[in-house]
Amino acid sequence: MINYIRGYYVLIVEGIDAEKYLNFICKSRISIYNVKRISNTKIEFCVNRGDLKKIKNTYRGSKFEIKIKQKTGIPFLAKRIYRYKTMVFSAIVSLFLLLLTTQFVTDIYIDCPEGIDKKVLRQELEECGLKPGVYKKTINRKIIRDHIMQEIDEVAYLSINVKGTNVFVTITKKDDENTQTAKSNYCNIIASKNGIIEKVIARSGEAVVSVGDIVKKGDLLIQGANTSSMPEVWATTFYESVQKKSYIETKNKKTGKSKEAYTLTFYGKEYKLIRNIKYKDYIIENKTKEIKLGNYTFPLKIVVSTFFEVEKEEVEVNRDKLKESLKQKALKDLYYMMPASAKIEDVNYQHKVSKNMLEYIVTVQASEDISKVYSLNQQEINKILEENSKSEDGESVPSNPQKRPIDDIKNKYEQNNKKDDTKDTTENN
Template sequence: MVAIKLWNFLKGYVIIKIEGLSIEKFLNLIMVNDVYIWDIERKNYTTIVAKVSLKGFKEIVSFAKKTNCRVSVISKRGLPFVISRLKRRKSLVLGAAISLILIYAFSTFIWEINIETVNNVNEKVVLEKLSHLGLKPGVSKFTIDVNKIETEFLLQNNDISWIGINIKGTNAFVKVVGKTKPQEVLSKDEPCNIIAKKDGIIYKMTVLEGEAVKKAGDTVKAGDIIVTGIIEKPGLETRFVHADGQIIGRTWYEVYADAELKKEVFERTNNKITVTKIIFGNNTITISPKKVDFKNFEKEEKEIISKNFPVRIIKEVYYETKP
């Protein structure tokens, strides 16, 4: 079925209206002479509408005269008519061709660099360093070696643990993760105590070094000593050690929040508006049958063409909602 429709489009056809009192005789002549005609629809006793090939249309004109029927063209469809219209609009065709060439040319460049940083990495510094490595707005995508830039960036910046560069369309998405400073830990030779960081109850504890001040089941407050590094025993010299052990405790948190006693629930009506957006770089063309003037609505968004394509087409559907 699709192949037939495509063939009819390539060859061209016309939608015609046939009027007269001898329509049956007219149709018989068409059938006898093997004229290709389809989608015949009878409007009333004296009128039918049908589709006929260009070659067939030339033949049925003579049949109309023989049967005293009148044939009029409602619409012309297919590639031959498209080409004919384009020939009359050479400047339009030329402009469209130039536009396509420019779109393709611009799509081979990077126009925007998006930076995402983790662990207090300065975005401006990252942009400057990437620019020195060759990744900057206006550069051709064909000249960018992502792996090389990532490697060089890490070698030149000891405070960075990871960088990822992902090129999509005319955008470059860069994520940079900074190194986290290791937590300061006292030397094993330095005497110290183990203290409670939060209020809580000791669930389980194992002392490896030092003297236990608290035991499992005890309640402690923040700052209380759990294991002391001062070991005092009668008749022995006082020792100062680095308290060590594993302490597992239970603590609690208080959270307050406000909740509505009543909540209004909105449901979709049968009204909706579809908006199509064509996006190229920072330019957006919006195609909408009318303004979205719903007081309350839900929005669904679907990307028709992949982000990897230089021109993005996004379909937005707005559904009216009412309580």
């Protein structure tokens, strides 16, 4: 270790009776060590850095050949570093920048259940300061969690985990299955869409519409229904899909000329290096280049945009083929719009030509159940129960011949609620 700190040379002496030369060196009070015989005429040995001049003095006039095989030690390493100081400085700066970039957030991954808008959630996180480019140690999990839970009611809990330069946000949604409205069997039936009433099957509740009535989405159809005996309301509904396309297509033909422009992206910010593009018409092709070191991806990206000069050519498309294409597209659109339970009664096809545009219209007349459950709250249920328990002259009528109030519908509903609450408490315990 001491020799490595001071520095030493590995020498090779070559000649007949090379041992005599080593004996001569030792008599000259020069310290040698790690002596190895390579062949009959070659011997390898080590000598301290400061004794090399003495070796040169003993070598003069001798019949042996001495070569320096290796220079080892800190002094030689420092000399090499000084010789390539620009490269070493660049390496140190690059290492510093690499360590610096690992202290900033590059990507944010959000895991949220269905029903919570991820875009809105990401915007709220950015308002709290959690976004690409932010310093990791400035992330305050408590402030972000409190803000998100206050702004978005559906969020029950939010966890933030920082791993490397990535942040993982996990959302837990509130469980709303045990609310008072969800436990209720009483509901109103409203229209899920516009239509003309065909048939009303009121298995429970009171119908407020009749055959031939025109209803709009959200209108009340049956009041005071029960989910255990669901009513049905069938209506004639109409669906329409309009598809437009020009029968004169403009095609781009490359002329062979092109230019490149570069855009640097660093932590979401773009710096454009744009050349003067004097082409009248052109198309752009982009290629993104990323800088990686193992599994680590640097936040710096280079986007190479190639501008190709083109000439525009107008070509007229076969109108019959275009009609068939628009027809199939409209039917496919209607297929996704209509529910599977709807019965198609009539289909009407129309097309119009306006200037260079071809418009294809498909209208479908269908018959379907438009009933939609609207759950009632406790106050609305109590009101319905009171109205059902009154006679024509306004006096309360028990729901059983023995006139026992405990068997009244309202009391039964309250008893069912108490049983459900007791069951929930038992399960939680």
